[in-house]
Amino acid sequence: MNNTPEITIKNVSMVYNDKGRDVTALSNVSLEIQKGEFISLLGPSGCGKTTLLRIIADLLQPTSGTVEVCGKSPREVRLEKKYGIVFQSPVLYDWRTVRKNICLPLELMKIDKAEQNNRVDALLEMIGLEKFQNHYPNQLSGGMQQRVGIARALAIQPEILLMDEPFSALDEFTREKLNEDLLRIWRKTNKTVIFVTHSIAESVFLSDRVCVLSPHPGRLSAVVDIDLPRPRTKEMRESPEFFNLVTKIRNSFEGV
Amino acid sequence: MKKNKATAALLWTAGVVLLWEGVAFFLANILHDKMANAKLPYLHSIIYTIAANFSEISNAALITVSKAATGFALGAAAGIMLAVIMSISKTAEKIAFPYLIISQMIPVLGLAPIIFNLVRNMDLSRIIIAAYLTFFPVAANMLGGLKSVEPEKRELMYSYAAKKRSVYIKLMLPFSLPYLMTGLKIAAPLSITASILVDMLGSKGGIGVKLLYSLYGGEKDIFWASVLVCAAIGMLSCFIIILAEKILIPWKKTSSGGEE
Numbered sequence: 144m145n146n147t148p149e150i151t152i153k154n155v156s157m158v159y160n161d162k163g164r165d166v167t168a169l170s171n172v173s174l175e176i177q178k179g180e181f182i183s184l185l186g187p188s189g190c191g192k193t194t195l196l197r198i199i200a201d202l203l204q205p206t207s208g209t210v211e212v213c214g215k216s217p218r219e220v221r222l223e224k225k226y227g228i229v230f231q232s233p234v235l236y237d238w239r240t241v242r243k244n245i246c247l248p249l250e251l252m253k254i255d256k257a258e259q260n261n262r263v264d265a266l267l268e269m270i271g272l273e274k275f276q277n278h279y280p281n282q283l284s285g286g287m288q289q290r291v292g293i294a295r296a297l298a299i300q301p302e303i304l305l306m307d308e309p310f311s312a313l314d315e316f317t318r319e320k321l322n323e324d325l326l327r328i329w330r331k332t333n334k335t336v337i338f339v340t341h342s343i344a345e346s347v348f349l350s351d352r353v354c355v356l357s358p359h360p361g362r363l364s365a366v367v368d369i370d371l372p373r374p375r376t377k378e379m380r381e382s383p384e385f386f387n388l389v390t391k392i393r394n395s396f397e398g399v
Numbered sequence: 400m401k402k403n404k405a406t407a408a409l410l411w412t413a414g415v416v417l418l419w420e421g422v423a424f425f426l427a428n429i430l431h432d433k434m435a436n437a438k439l440p441y442l443h444s445i446i447y448t449i450a451a452n453f454s455e456i457s458n459a460a461l462i463t464v465s466k467a468a469t470g471f472a473l474g475a476a477a478g479i480m481l482a483v484i485m486s487i488s489k490t491a492e493k494i495a496f497p498y499l500i501i502s503q504m505i506p507v508l509g510l511a512p513i514i515f516n517l518v519r520n521m522d523l524s525r526i527i528i529a530a531y532l533t534f535f536p537v538a539a540n541m542l543g544g545l546k547s548v549e550p551e552k553r554e555l556m557y558s559y560a561a562k563k564r565s566v567y568i569k570l571m572l573p574f575s576l577p578y579l580m581t582g583l584k585i586a587a588p589l590s591i592t593a594s595i596l597v598d599m600l601g602s603k604g605g606i607g608v609k610l611l612y613s614l615y616g617g618e619k620d621i622f623w624a625s626v627l628v629c630a631a632i633g634m635l636s637c638f639i640i641i642l643a644e645k646i647l648i649p650w651k652k653t654s655s656g657g658e659e
């Protein structure tokens with residue numbers, strides 16, 4: 144925690160122009176994220192979570208302020224293909240099967256066929272969709288589609304994983320299972336994860352730190368350290384420490 | 400689901416046949432119309448005529464269809480290409496689009512003699528007119544498809560820093576395929592019509608020639624046989640495209656002609 148941060152967000156503001164009317168989505172957000180850290184962006188709908196994630200991903204230019212990743216601009220990092228992005232909606236290609244969808248970024252990066260197959264097989268197993276690998280997206284449920292989107296983001300083995308409410312369309316069981324899967328992958332690969340959610344419990348279970356955003360205009364209103372031990376287990380969800388943290392974060396909302 | 404459809408098609412066909420035969424019977428035997436045989440001959444007698452003159456009629460049809468198909472292929476290729484160019488460059492779109500619209504205001508009936516006078520070659524005119532009629536619906540539908548690619552789908556490509564070429568091959572073109580097929584479905588019968596029309600302007604072979612000569616020569620059964628064959632060719636062209644659609648677009652849930 145004492146070395147230089149991997150991602151430095153400095154005074155980032157974002158003002159959208161919506162038909163002549165200015166909408167301030169983010170106001171003066173500053174944050175430093177260490178390499179390998181698991182960070183959650185938590186907040187109610189419309190507080191600018193997606194906006195912040197998109198700015199980091201170089202899908203959006205901030206109105207003011209800067210983002211640096213290892214001393215580089217988000218654009219350079221995108222061109223180096225170090226971002227894995229899971230969008231809020233799955234964004235699958237209808238004409239590609241599950242397998243081919245996961246394979247898409249690997250084809251673009253011209254990774255050799257055997258390696259492509261190995262990685263896709265492993266990911267299919269992880270998301271539990273081996274039996275559906277030759278289905279088209281419109282033959283899957285929303286939750287299954289979302290899992291394909293996650294597998295696709297992991298396929299390129301990105302250094303930074305940006306996830307926009309990846310599990311919000313899932314049922315509680317699948318969600319908790321994928322939470323644990325995600326933590327396992329994260330521990331194995333030492334990726335930096337920025338995870339958007341509006342579930343307090345989920346953010347506590349997953350994160351090293353939870354960044355609480357508040358709306359109108361979107362600001363960083365609190366950063367809460369989650370000092371639960373790792374690896375996190377199912378049982379921890381029922382521990383008093385867990386509840387204390389959830390309460391602490393909930394209170395930080397009410398203080399707004 | 401499939402069975403229902405087949406039954407419906409069968410019933411529909413049977414209905415048309417019965418109606419036709421019924422009206423023909425009505426004209427001939429109830430109204431005692433002396434011209435009944437010219438106004439609407441029995442369907443079975445027309446089919447008999449087709450069978451009796453099969454090689455003659457099918458040769459004529461083949462000439463018309465082969466030219467239509469060549470024109471269709473060329474027109475479709477040109478339409479796809481222009482649509483892609485217009486989707487890549489806004490300037491190209493601004494320049495080309497008004498011409499596209501204006502080109503559709505010239506009636507083919509007027510255009511056909513002009514083209515014929517220019518090229519002085521029947522086969523070539525047939526191909527050009529068929530291509531001309533195919534071109535617009537294909538270009539317009541394809542462009543429509545290329546323009547309706549959702550921004551998120553493009554964003555995904557952007558996030559992988561994909562090259563323009565890859566974006567087209569892996570996203571834009573497959574996405575637009577269903578739109579393209581819609582254009583082709585409209586264009587296929589049009590190209591046949593165009594080819595028949597040019598036949599009528601005085602070519603040597605072709606089903607349109609049969610149609611015209613038999614009409615003036617008083618060979619009513621050949622005339623009706625030609626009409627029926629023309630209709631069949633037009634429908635067949637559409638069916639071929641629908642079949643191609645089924646094969647090329649396996650991810651489409653609803654069968655074509657379902658909703659939309």
Ligand SMILES: Nc1ncnc2c1ncn2[C@@H]1O[C@H](COP(=O)(O)OP(=O)(O)OP(=O)(O)O)[C@@H](O)[C@H]1O
Nearest residue numbers: 159160161166168187188189190191192193194195
């Ligand atoms: N393209 C846009 N044009 C104008 N305003 C926008 C645009 N995108 C977002 N906004 C506004 O910016 C604010 C933040 O939007 P954002 O999508 O970042 O919220 P969010 O925190 O991701 O919400 P949710 O949890 O619902 O996804 C909202 O008030 C929204 O209305």
Ligand SMILES: [Mg+2]
Nearest residue numbers: 192193194231
């Ligand atoms: Mg959002």
